[in-house]
Amino acid sequence: MTITMEGQVALVTGASRGIGKAIAEQLVAQGVKVIGTATSDSGAEDISAYLGEHGEGRRLDVTDAESIAETLKAIDENYGQLDILVNNAGITKDNLLMRLKDDDWDAVLDTNLKSVYRLSKAVLRGMMKRRFGRIINISSVVGTTGNPGQTNYCAAKAGLVGFSKALAQEVAGRGITVNCVAPGFIDTDMTKALTEDQKQAIFANIPAARLGQPEEIAATVVFLASAGAAYITGETIHVNGGLAMV
Amino acid sequence: MSTIEERVKKIIIEQLGVKEEEVKPEASFENDLGADSLDTVELVMALEEEFETEIPDEEAEKIKTVQAAIDYVTNHAND
Numbered sequence: 453m454t455i456t457m458e459g460q461v462a463l464v465t466g467a468s469r470g471i472g473k474a475i476a477e478q479l480v481a482q483g484v485k486v487i488g489t490a491t492s493d494s495g496a497e498d499i500s501a502y503l504g505e506h507g508e509g510r511r512l513d514v515t516d517a518e519s520i521a522e523t524l525k526a527i528d529e530n531y532g533q534l535d536i537l538v539n540n541a542g543i544t545k546d547n548l549l550m551r552l553k554d555d556d557w558d559a560v561l562d563t564n565l566k567s568v569y570r571l572s573k574a575v576l577r578g579m580m581k582r583r584f585g586r587i588i589n590i591s592s593v594v595g596t597t598g599n600p601g602q603t604n605y606c607a608a609k610a611g612l613v614g615f616s617k618a619l620a621q622e623v624a625g626r627g628i629t630v631n632c633v634a635p636g637f638i639d640t641d642m643t644k645a646l647t648e649d650q651k652q653a654i655f656a657n658i659p660a661a662r663l664g665q666p667e668e669i670a671a672t673v674v675f676l677a678s679a680g681a682a683y684i685t686g687e688t689i690h691v692n693g694g695l696a697m698v
Numbered sequence: 699m700s701t702i703e704e705r706v707k708k709i710i711i712e713q714l715g716v717k718e719e720e721v722k723p724e725a726s727f728e729n730d731l732g733a734d735s736l737d738t739v740e741l742v743m744a745l746e747e748e749f750e751t752e753i754p755d756e757e758a759e760k761i762k763t764v765q766a767a768i769d770y771v772t773n774h775a776n777d
Contacts, residue, residue, distance in 0.1 A: 580740060622736060 458483035461531045466541030468495035470640035474666035480506040514567035539568045540590040546601045557604045564608035585628035586677045593636045593692045620686030629685040636692025639663040660693030713741045723765040
């Protein structure tokens, strides 16, 4: 498979580490200019450091419409049109529903789901005009399977699947695809927070008997962003070592 | 310089891929000119750019015919 994406421009949220960083690096390897975002200045600096001449890191609060507008304006001025949006930024605030606070529900839904509404809406105008665009949303296996202690996270991640299907139907005629990638348990800071007992219990259910690597998610994202995936839209690709086959 | 009416009609012809003679004042974008809802959104986007104005969503939803588009621009354009 030859992928040529030379000269395209991508925005990847939550790109300072983990899956987002791997996505940014693999897009760069395809010749894409990448703007990676983080919530802190130091995160943005880290991104600029690893991207080098292939893009830049920027501080972005995905829950703030003004912050989004500023970022997109800067991209437009410095890089031109945006071809690829990867909505990867996400947080967890786990608790049993009986103990879950309103703030923890709202924060997770806002950062993981409403942010995707905001960003997608903001980039669509340009993509519609050019009759080309790729929106790739990072969902999660638990959006399909559920996971105790994560009602908020699971609701947001399942929400992305429905959102993507609906938007995919709205804009398919304009050459824009909207898809999800649903990672299973990936070796990132988010899963490092799991206890050894939790990990062992999870491994027992993963046929591949290991955590996935961020690069394995990134490879799927790059494929969906490529010209070869132009006819795939509204789809969720699960990358989970066989943990859930849907 | 073309009149507002001529410029609006030109955009409608380009955006919807229709013939000039079809673009009558009373023609409805969706019922007569074959536009779907996203086509009309794009049409409004094109009008915004041509006339360097921003059309609020609640106004945009009322622009359903050729005449409505001409009227809106006539009343709001910056030039």
